[in-house]
Amino acid sequence: MENNNYKLAAWPAFVHAKCPRCRRGDMFATSMYGFQGQEMHKTCPHCGLTYEKEPGYFYVAMFVSYAFNVAEMVTAAVAISVLTGSHNPWLYVTIILAIAVILSPFNFRYSRVMLLYWLTPGLHYHPEMSRDKIN
Template identity: 70%
Template sequence: MATINNTPAKPEPVLSAFIKAKCPRCRRGDIFASPTYSLSGQKMHETCSHCGLHYEREPGYWYVAMFVSYAFNVAEMVTVAVGTYILTGSNSPWLYVSLLLGIIFLLSPFNYRYSRVALLYWLTPGLNFEPWRSADKPENPQQH
């Protein structure tokens, strides 16, 4: 985001910032240091490079992301199972088991990343977007 005449550019929309895994407070800094699908695994930054937000709000904070990931898994499995039944009409349990295990395996990096991002964006009380933090040099408006 560039600034023109020291006026901050329009902040990134929430859905776009969510998809790009940007900081929920400033929508500028990256939450993750690596791509979603990487052979070296996913590395998460401890703090936002732009506004300094510490992502792990308290000890054990990321355990809640496991429940969000579980909800993602259930939604994905139900969708694949219903879609498979509609498309094939098969009653073979082996077809469903193999498809569901494959989907769980393929989407686990996605679920890991976006369960944490969803937890930060929508499930953490008191963590809100603060538009003044998206400026190139954040200045706290309460100081004036």
């Protein structure tokens, strides 16, 4: 019996960096934190969606990553101020730069995922593509 109402939830697919069209295929071939770097698939292994629509498409993800960095740095500065009450600028610089370096793989990955999920016009979820392939 075939289930015509087969739909995958958006948030788990987003969090696990799955394809925005089928929500099954992985967008990245490697893990977020690792020594080999992050490698993104050219196409979705499940539905064949080409992730990079045109040359330089992911340059827009830099703006998303910049917004992530600003939010993280402001949050860190407020947290440092509240938790320590210090006015030492070196404390702020050291902690904020450490946080920026530690979160840079996260920002890289999720800026691209966010670009494909919510900032690409015409790219939508197609539940029929979520089904298992029949060989």
